[in-house]
Amino acid sequence: MMETRTLSIWRLVFCVFAVFVLLAPAASVSGQLMVDFYSLSCPAAEDMVRNTVRSATSNDPSVPGRLLRLLFHDCFVEGCDASVLIRGNGTEQSDPSNQSLGGFSVIDSAKRVLELFCPGVVSCADIVALAARDAVALTGGPAVEIPTGRRDGRVSLVSNVRPNIVDTSFSMDEMIKIFSSKGLSLEDLVLLSGAHTIGSAHCGSFSDRFRKDPTGRLVPVDASLDRSFAEELMERCPAGFDPSITVSNDPQTSSSFDNQYFRNLMAGRGLFQSDSVLFSDARTSNLVEAFADDQESFFAGWAQSFVRLTSIDVKGDGEGEIRLSCSVVNAE
Template sequence: MESKISIFLPTSNLCNLLVLVFFCFAACPSLGRLSFNFYATSCPAAELMVSNTVRAASSNDPTISGKLLRLLFHDCFVEGCDASVLLQGNGTERSDPANTSLGGFSVIDSAKRVLEIFCPGTVSCADIIALAARDAVAIAGGPAFQIPTGRKDGRISNSANVRPNIVDTSFTMDEMIKLFNSKGLSLDDLVTLSGAHTIGLAHCSAFSDRFQQDSKGKLRLVDTSLDITYAKELIRKCPAGGSSTSNTVSNDPETSFAFDNQYYGNLLAHKGLFQSDSILLEDGRTRKQVEEFANNEERFFRSWGESFLKLTTIEVKTDNEGEIRRSCSFTN
C-alpha cells in the first residue's frame, strides 16, 4: 500500500510528515484497507474530475461547500462511509426527515456521470463523497490534503438507522462524546470536526429550542449562554410564526462562506448557533481546545486534517463488502 500523504503542514518537515502518517495508521484502523492514490492506474484523473466538478458548482453557489461537508457527516455516521445516504427509495436514509434538508446530491451525481464516461465502473460513490467534501473545504479556503480511497458502495440504507447515529443540536456533551466514541472518534475529534460549522446554513427549526414564544406571540431568549445581540438577530431572521423549515441562517455569522477558525471565535463571543456548539465553550473538557483553535488557525487546520482522515475511514467497505454503483442513487 502506498503511504505517501500530502497534508496541510505549514511548518512541515520530513519528521512531521512521518509522525502524521504514523498517527493516521495508529488512529484509523480502517485506513489499512484503503490506499493513497488508489486510482493512479485505473483512473488517474479521478480526483481532478471530482475537484473540477466541486469547483464549478461552488462558483455558482457558495453554499455548496457546506452542503457537501454535511452530506459526508450524515453518510459516514450511518452505516459508515459507503454512500448509503445517496440511495433513493421508501425507507432509505435519504427519506428520513432528519435528512430531507441535506443538499449537494446533484454535485455528486455530476461527478459520477463524468467519471462513468471516462472510467466506467471504477470510482465508487463513497469515494466521490469523501473527495468532494475534502475539496469543498479547500475551495472555501481551508486546508488541502490527500486522503486514501478505495471505498466500496454499500447496499443497505435504512431510515431507522439515521436518528440513533447522528448528532442532534440539543445533545448534551456526554451524549455527543458517546456517539463520537462509538464511531472511533475522540473528544479532540469532536471539537475539531464541530469546526465544520464555520461554513454552511441551518434551518431555524434547528435552534428553535433556544427560544420560547411568549403570551404575545413573540420569541424570547431562554438560553442565557447566547449573546443577546446575536439572539435578537436570529429572532429577526426567524420570527415567530415564520417558516422554521424553510428559513435559514448562516452557521457562522461573521465569515459565512470561508472555511477558517472564526467558528471558535464565535464560540468565545457566545455566538454558537446550536446548543451543541455553545456547550463546547461551557464544558471544562473542551473549552481549552476551543480557545486554542480560536487563537491559532494553523493549529485548527492541522487538527482538521487528522480528524477528517479519521472521519472518512469510519466503517469503510472494501473488496466484496460493497459494490461500485453505476448510479449513486440506486444499487446495481
C-alpha cells in the same frame, strides 16, 4: 451547457491518459484504503471530482457547506459508503434530519463524468469523501490528502439514522457517546464541529434555543447566548421558525473555512446548543480557546480528524460494490 463544456474539457484531458489506462491493470479494491488508489485505473479521478466541485461552487456558493454536511450524514450511518445517496421509501433520505441535505446533484455530476472515462471504477463513497475534502480547500481551508478505495454499501435504512446522527440540541455527553461509537475522540468532536464555519441551517434546527413568553414574544432559553445575536436570529426567523428560511452557521465569515467558528463560541454566538456546549463544558473549553487563538493549529488538527472521519466503517472487497448510479444499488 455547463455540463457539456465540462465533458468536452475532460475528454481532452483524458486523452493524455487513455493509452496508459487501457494497458494498465485496474487497481484492486481491498479493505485497506490507500492514497492514490486510482493512480492506475483512473489517474484523473480526483481532478475530475475537484473540477466538478469548483464548477458547482462558482454557480452556487452554498455547495461547499452542503457537501461537507452530506459527508457527515453518510459516514455516521453505516459508515462512509454512500448509503445516504440511495433514494426510495424507507431509505436514510426518508429521515427528517436528511430531508434538508443537499449536494446530491454535484455528486451525480461527478459520477457521470467518471463513468464516461472510467466506467465501473470509482465508487460513489469515494466521490462523497473527495468532494467534501475539495469543498474545504476551495473555501480557504486546508488541502487534505485522503486515502481512497471505499466501496459503496447496499443497505440504506431510515431506522439506522436516529441512533447515529448528532442532533443540534444534544448535550456534551450525548455527543461524546455518538462520536466514541465511531472511534472518534473528544478532540475529534471539537475539531470536526469546526465544519460549522461554513454552511447554513434552517430556522427550525435551532428553535429549541427560544421560547415564547406570556406576551407571545420570543425569548432565548439559554442566558449564555449573546443577546445581540439572539435578536438577530429572532429577526431573521419569524415566530413560527419557518423551516424554509436559512441562517449562516457562521455569520461573520460564512463563505470561508477558518477558525472564526471557535471565536464565535467564545462570544456566545454559537448557532446550535451542540455548538455552545463546546465552550461551556470544561472538558472542551480549552480546545475551543486554543483553536480560536491559532488557525494553523485548527487546520492541522482538522486534517487528521477529517481523515479519521472519512475512514469510519469503510466497505472493502466483498462488503460493497461500485455503483453505476449513486442513487440506486446495482441490479443483482
